[in-house]
Amino acid sequence: MSIKTIMLTRQELYEQVWSKPMVTLAKEYSLSDNGLRKICKKYDVPIPPMGHWQKIQFNKKTTRIPLPKKEKEEEIKINVQDSKLIANTDNPLKNAVAEKIKNNSSLILKVADRLSKPDDIIVKTQENIEKKKVSESYSPLKGTVQTDRGFPSIIVSPKNISRSLRILDNLIKNFRLLGYRIDLRDEGLNIIAYDDDKMSIYIREKSNAVDTTSDYGWKSRDLVANGKLSVKVHRFGTFEFADTNKSLVEDQIEKILIKIESEFQEMHYRRKQREIEQQKYEELKKIEEAKQQLKADELNKFIEFYNDAHRWKKFTILKEYHTFLESQENKTAELQEWLSWAKSKLDWYNPMVDIEDELLSDVDKDSLTFKKKSGNNFYF
Known part of the structure; x- marks a missing residue:
């Protein structure tokens, strides 16, 4: 039986443990939830406190614990048996969504080499970001520019502006084809589906931490853009699709759409389940109240x-x-x-x-x- 080694950064593991319950994530890696907790503890990755997911389920406010910085970042290795990894990804809902996306011939699963009839949002975003200069940008990443508030949130180096716009244009067009509403607010781009469930979409260039010394001898660490793009999707947690050695973000459009549609379907399903449970609760409450009224009478x-x-x-x-x-x-x-x-x-x-x-x-x-x-x- 072969063993597959999955490599993660602390940031990637952090995003995953805050995007879904520990029990669910642990199953994907064929681990016990306690085993996954130990890995998080070893690499100083904070995990959601008890009651976090129940609060989210009932739309209550929660606080996300920030990821502590470390002087030396280590890659996290998780060994998984191939057979178990395959079994853990056998999700009927996701499989149904994947079939739906793959069989939808109207979807545009390939990102164009240049902008062609871009969406109005992209036209305005292009006008905004192409005027920016690196020296004028207040971006936390060295060597990047960023869009103003009220536009899709993009923070990339100038050489990745074109890629970012083409990727986002492709996604927006596909979102519209899937029937999502597009909502552009001060904080960025939101897509809305079904019962007004929404997700935020933004593009970031990944970075490396670089030690620097000022003219006065002060040492510090700067985040410097490394050329790799990532599409981030925020709901309660954040998941991302990034350039890898094997594939660029442009090659992952189908994967992105499947993930987003699966998340929307799951939110819709959970909401319906809560509505059914609430209805049952109300019915039982009425029966109990009627019984108590009979006793009182x-x-x-x-x-x-x-x-x-x-x-x-x-x-x-x-x-x-x-x-x-x-x-x-x-x-x-x-x-x-x-x-x-x-x-x-x-x-x-x-x-x-x-x-x-x-x-x-x-x-x-x-x-x-x-x-x-x-x-x-x-x-x-």
């Missing part, structure tokens, strides 16, 4: 029964007392008047009659206390 019904029974018991005592007083001989006029009053109160208190009494309308018959009132209602 049943309890209230019993409490009413309980209170009526106790009121009846108290009523019978009052009734007996009233009957006793009424049976007395030689009743005074005052007692006769009181007995008449008491009779009306018995009718008001009797749970079987429940006659209203204007003066006692605000009294709770079970507790024989005034009902609480809100606002500025006072009793005098």
